[in-house]
Amino acid sequence: MWENASLRQEIAALKQENADLEILLETTTEHSDTVTAQLHNQAIQAVLDSEKRLLQFLEAMPVGVAVLDHQGCLYYINRKGKQLTRHSIPLGVNAEKLAKLYHIYRSGTNQLYPFDQLPIVQALQGETATADDLEIRHGDQVIPLEVWGTPIFDQDGTIIFAIAAFQDITERKKAEAERLQFTTDLFALNQALSRFVPRQFLQLLEKDSIVDVQLGDQVQKEMSVLFSDIRDFTSLSEKMNPDDNFKFINSYFSRMESAIIDNQGFIDKYIGDAIMALFSGSADDALKAGITMLHRLAEYNSHRTKTGYVPIRIGIGINTGSLMLGTVGGASRMDSTVISDAVNLAYRMEGLTKEYGVPLLISHYTFCQLNNANDYSFRVIDRVKVKGKSEAVSVYEVFDADESEMQQAKLVTKTTFEQALLFYNLGKLDVAASLFEQCLRQNPEDSVARIYQLRCLNR
Incomplete structure (x- = not known):
């Protein structure tokens, strides 16, 4: 009996424990649901708050x-x-x-x-x-x-x-349009200025822009100098009114300019109807430019003849040497220039073309700088003293631009002519005169041979 009573008591105690566990489980479940709901509501509210702040931020954006x-x-x-x-x-x-x-x-x-x-x-x-x-x-x-x-x-x-x-x-x-317009205007200004101050001049001075150029900037370079001049320009211009004068000179200059630029040169300045051009490369560039100028002149004269105008003649002198290139002037006005005996000698070469009646002369300084002188048709025609110098300078005529018949005749008589010139310089005038006469029989239009023949006869 006692054992049964004890067993019943244990069973009753277990039932009570189970009942307590069920109550605890129900209570825990209810609490968990409440917490979950609260967390869910808090998450939703956080999202809503975040979206609200994001919208406020986006609405306040300046873009x-x-x-x-x-x-x-x-x-x-x-x-x-x-x-x-x-x-x-x-x-x-x-x-x-x-x-x-x-x-x-x-x-x-x-x-x-x-x-x-x-x-x-x-x-x-x-x-x-x-x-x-x-x-x-x-x-x-x-x-x-x-x-x-x-x-x-x-x-x-x-x-x-x-x-x-x-x-x-x-x-x-x-702002971009204004900057573009400014750049365009500046480029146009630089282009316009480059027509007055050549780009190559700035490059030789190692300047990026004309605004960098200062009075007194200078550089020493080995260069070839070309001078050209129109024969009897004064007489021509007197027959034209001012408008025709400028049309004529600009038509002529435009043809000569391209011949110089095409041969890596640039025009330093125009002096009335004269051109002064510089070549910083080989002496061949300057000589080829001179020959090209004479070919362009022949084309121009053909056009002038067809339209009723008289043909024109020019003289070209070239010399090569060291020169000073830089800027001269004052505080309010300056110009580019070159200063050197080499410039003076080039000018002298051009002057001699008038004296001898030929279109193209070069100094022996230029001749010695040619890559291959035999590429050209040439002959020595004189030795001249330069002012301030004790040494005489040999003068060469280059006749590649002559008409084919004249060019061929000068080549045929070249040896005879140079022998005659040697005897002339030695003072053996009779022998020289005879040789010059031989040249003239083969080439009656040889103005240089005729000048020397007359010198021999008049001494």
Whole structure:
């Protein structure tokens, strides 16, 4: 009996424990549900608060902001965006209609901006894109825009939104246009100035711009100097009025200038009807320029003859040597110039062309600097004393530009002519006169041989 009573007591105690556990479990479950609900509500509130702060932030942005959802429909546009677009477009509009509805054009055209090139649409494809060639038009008003498009991904890497920020860049475009105009004007000014101060002159002085040039800037260089002059220009000009005079001289200069530039030279200055050109490369450049000038003159004379004008003649002298190139003048006016005995000798060579009746003479300094003198048709015609110098300078006639018959005749008589000149310089005038006579029998138009023959006879 006692054992049964004890067993019943234990069973009763277990039942009581089970009952207590059930009550505790029910209480715990109820509490857990309450906590879960509270946490859920707090999370929702946090999200709402976050969205509210985000909207406040977006609305306060100084640039326009627009958002497309993953289907490409307009999801949101902030206050600044609405101000810039000035169109009340309902949310949910498809991106394909944005350009048309918002009047978005490609800058400077009447072409609607292709929707697939809009940065916000490119962002839907996963690209980060930028464009500044868009403009929104409101009647006569045009607002240029710069737009940035960025994709927004979820935690799985799926694009859920595309966001675009855009701003009015009217002031920037205006500044860019003004800068472009300034650059264009500056370039035009530099181009105009280069017609007065050659670009090559600046390069020789190692200056980037004419504004860098200072009074007294100078450099010493080995260069060839070319002088050319029109024969009897005074007589020609007296027969023309001022307008015709300038038309004639500019027509002539334009042909001579191209011959010089084509052979790596530049014109240092025009002196009335004369040209002074410089060549910093080989002496061949200067000589080829002189020959080309004479060929261009022949073409020009052919045109002048056909139109009833008399042909013109020029003389060209070339010398090579060391010279000083730089700027001279005063505080309010300066000019480029070259100073050297080499310049004076080139001028003397040009003067001798008048005396001997030939178009092109070079000094032996130029002759010795030629890469291959045998590439040219030449002959020695004199030795002259230069003012201030004790050593005589040999003078060479280059006749590559002569008419073919004259050129051939001078080549045939070259040896005889140079022998005659040697005897003339030795004082054996009778022998020299006889040899010059031989030259004239073969080439009656040889003005140099005739001059020397007369000298022999008159001594």
